[in-house]
Amino acid sequence: MKDSDNPGVLAFPPLIFAIFAAVGIGIHFLIPVHLLSYSLALVIGIGMALLAVALAIWANGVMKAAGTNVRPDMPTLTIVRTGPYRFTRNPMYLSLCLAQVAIAFVVDDWVALLLVIPLALILHFGVVVREERYLEAKFGAQYLALKKEVRRWI
DSSP, rough: OOOOOOOOSSSSSSHHHHHHHHHHHHHHHSSSOOOOOOHHHHHHHHHHHHHHHHHHHHHHHHHHHTTOOOOSSSOOOSSSSGGGTTOOHHHHHHHHHHEEEEHHHTTHHHHHHHTHHHHHHHIIIIHHHHHHHHHHHHHHHHHHHHHHHHHHHH
């Protein structure tokens, strides 16, 4: 029997990201559509990658310090309101979108950059909306208060 104390997300979010990253890189090698001069694109990409990794590490550490599960297929044990969660309710998913943007700049490709749109939509409807429904049902007024105070994305 499957444990129902989880949001039932569409798929593991890093896997969703990995698929989009691979598609973006693959399309770039088949049909490159350059963004900028490569040296400028590379600098922007590295900066975005560092930002994405830092945000993900910060969010992960705050969730672990709060004593809750990080993985969305496991029960959420508490609502986290510190660290990056003061600014966005979804810093880890935001970091995945930033990582997609970083990859697009590192490979210098418009198509890889545009893939952040369907990535964000799939994360939103396949993960975030499901998590919100789960958290509202599990934590009620506590989560509703968080929704009023903190933006969903940025």
